[in-house]
Amino acid sequence: MEAKTQRTLAWNVLQIDCAAESQRIQATIQQCVHEKLKRRGVVVALSGGIDSSVVGALCVRALGPERVFGLLLPEKDSSPQTLLLSRMIVEHLSIPAEYHDITDLLATAGCYKYRDEAIRSVIADYGAGYKCKIVLPSLLERENLRVFSVVVESPAGVQTRARLPVQAYLQVVAATNFKQRVRKMLEYFHADRLHYAVTGTPNRQEYDQGFFVKFGDGSADLKPIAHLYKTQVYQMAEYLGLPREIRERPPTTDTYSMPQDQEEFYFSVPYHVLDLCLYGRNHGMPAEEAARLLSLETVQVERIYKDIDAKRRTTRYQHLPPLLVEPVDEIRSDGAQETGPVQTRATVGMKERICGGSAS
Numbered sequence: 001m002e003a004k005t006q007r008t009l010a011w012n013v014l015q016i017d018c019a020a021e022s023q024r025i026q027a028t029i030q031q032c033v034h035e036k037l038k039r040r041g042v043v044v045a046l047s048g049g050i051d052s053s054v055v056g057a058l059c060v061r062a063l064g065p066e067r068v069f070g071l072l073l074p075e076k077d078s079s080p081q082t083l084l085l086s087r088m089i090v091e092h093l094s095i096p097a098e099y100h101d102i103t104d105l106l107a108t109a110g111c112y113k114y115r116d117e118a119i120r121s122v123i124a125d126y127g128a129g130y131k132c133k134i135v136l137p138s139l140l141e142r143e144n145l146r147v148f149s150v151v152v153e154s155p156a157g158v159q160t161r162a163r164l165p166v167q168a169y170l171q172v173v174a175a176t177n178f179k180q181r182v183r184k185m186l187e188y189f190h191a192d193r194l195h196y197a198v199t200g201t202p203n204r205q206e207y208d209q210g211f212f213v214k215f216g217d218g219s220a221d222l223k224p225i226a227h228l229y230k231t232q233v234y235q236m237a238e239y240l241g242l243p244r245e246i247r248e249r250p251p252t253t254d255t256y257s258m259p260q261d262q263e264e265f266y267f268s269v270p271y272h273v274l275d276l277c278l279y280g281r282n283h284g285m286p287a288e289e290a291a292r293l294l295s296l297e298t299v300q301v302e303r304i305y306k307d308i309d310a311k312r313r314t315t316r317y318q319h320l321p322p323l324l325v326e327p328v329d330e331i332r333s334d335g336a337q338e339t340g341p342v343q344t345r346a347t348v349g350m351k352e353r354i355c356g357g358s359a360s
Contacts, residue, residue, distance in 0.1 A: 013293070014231045014275060018239035021232075025224050026062035032197070032222045033063065039197040039221075041067030043187050046097070047254060048085025050237055050246060052201040055224050057240040059199060060093050069190060070097030073183045075106055077257040085246055092243055098190070102182050111178035118171035119150055122162045129155035133256035134164065134172060139268040139303045140296070146307075153258055176255055180216025188219075197221035204229045205274055209308065210315020211266050218318060229279065230271045269304060277304045 033039050041063055044056045059068045070093070072086045083099075090097040106112065119126045126132070131153045136146060148164045150172070164172065184198075191198045200220025202212055207226040212218035225233060230251070237247045251262045251271055262271070269277070273294055280290040280301075287301040294301070 013279060014229050016228075016232050016235060018236050021228075022058065022061065022236065022239065025058050029059055029062035029222065029224055037197045037221055039191075039195055041069065041194065041196045042199050042222075043069045043071060043191045043194070043196050044199050044201070045071045045073055045183055045187055046086045046089055048082050048087075048089060048246060049249060049252065049254075050233055050242075051203050051206075051225065053089045053242050053246050054233055054237050054240065055199055055201045056089060056093055056095070057242060058224055058236075060095060061240075065093060065095045067196075068093070068095045069194060069196060070095050071183075071187060071190065072097060072099040073102050073186060075101065075179060076103045076112075077255065079252070079254055079259070081249070082254050085243075085249060088243055089246060100186060102179070102186070105182050106178055109178050109182065111175050113175075115172050115175035118168045118175065119152065121168050122150055122164060123152055123160055125154070125160070126152050131257040133258040133260040133265070134169070135260070135264045136266065136268050138264075139307055140273075140300050146310075151258065177213045177216055179255060180213035180218075184216050184219050191221075199224065200226070202226050203233045205271065205278060208278060209266075209311045210318050211262070212318065214318045229275045231275045268307065274304070277301060278308060281305050281308050 029042075033042060042059050044052060044059060046052045046056055056068060056070065070086075070090045072083065072090070074083050074086075115132075116126065119132055132150060134148045134150050136148055148169050149161050150164050150168075151159060151161045153159045187198045190196070198219070198221050200212075200217065200223035202217070202223060203225055204227055206212055207223065225236070228236065234247065253260050253262055253265050255265075273296070276294055277290055279285070280287075287305055288298050290296075291298045291301040
């Protein structure tokens with residue numbers, strides 16, 4: 001009974017007023033699309049997962065179904081459930097959509113070739129008919145070296161696991177990142193032809209912890225739910241009346257051919273545990289208090305807090321815009337444009353050279 005009460009307390013911390021929050025997000029979508037971006041509608045890539053489905057539903061409420069264009073972009077490693085559920089949400093939202101299998105594009109780019117080459121450098125038997133995924137150890141079990149392993153499954157169903165050396169790991173990730181980047185390329189194609197904006201669908205866990213591909217799923221014109229914890233996204237999905245099959249689908253990467261959830265691939269803890277720990281870290285909650293709410297040991301929460309900080313440091317690069325030698329002050333990062341004359345070190349130097357004297 002005590003453990004159940006503690007879980008309830010943990011969920012209550014993250015409880016939101018979905019009606020009010022939905023109205024706020026919808027108003028922001030309208031303002032961003034029409035006033036700031038000056039676009040006619042939005043493109044949403046729909047995977048059948050909870051995040052993209054919630055974003056799609058919020059955009060429909062904000063702009064109308066005729067102004068939301070859905071994209072279904074599976075490939076050969078996608079779960080059969082992905083296409084089933086993405087078609088379900090398209091029908092549920094009554095939006096126009098296009099299906100495009102990206103397998104051939106990925107093969108041409110070398111996605112599968114480079115990935116398989118890296119895996120074979122570790123597991124020589126890996127070949128045709130095998131399935132694969134990469135995994136991290138859990139943060140809850142014990143203090144572990146945070147090193148990825150590759151798991152492969154033979155056509156006979158026999159699984160083999162091996163630690164990935166750094167270079168092999170980097171090549172596997174670089175190769176699979178083609179998937180997110182090709183999808184984003186197609187999203188922007190349709191956005192350009194329709195004069196639409198592209199939506200991003202990360203929740204707060206993914207956005208905060210860098211669980212996205214730079215210039216892949218990390219690229220977007222607006223990200224309507226990046227401030228919502230995963231728990232809150234599920235609350236919003238229920239409020240919006242999304243299909244039960246989508247609301248009950250476990251979080252998945254849908255990137256590798258073997259079934260894989262986000263916990264074993266990146267976060268290393270269940271999403272509800274990370275939600276409370278991320279909230280605790282953001283609000284100065286001592287590890288002891290978070291541990292009590294989650295029925296965990298303090299040392300476990302301390303490991304999670306440490307991992308949160310480490311991911312923020314190592315993925316900061318993914319959030320950075322292109323770096324300049326000096327600001328181009330006429331062009332501002334918020335999209336507004338300066339109208340008056342601006343002097344920078346470069347323009348001052350030019351004036352000195354042109355006028356033959358010091359610039360005043």
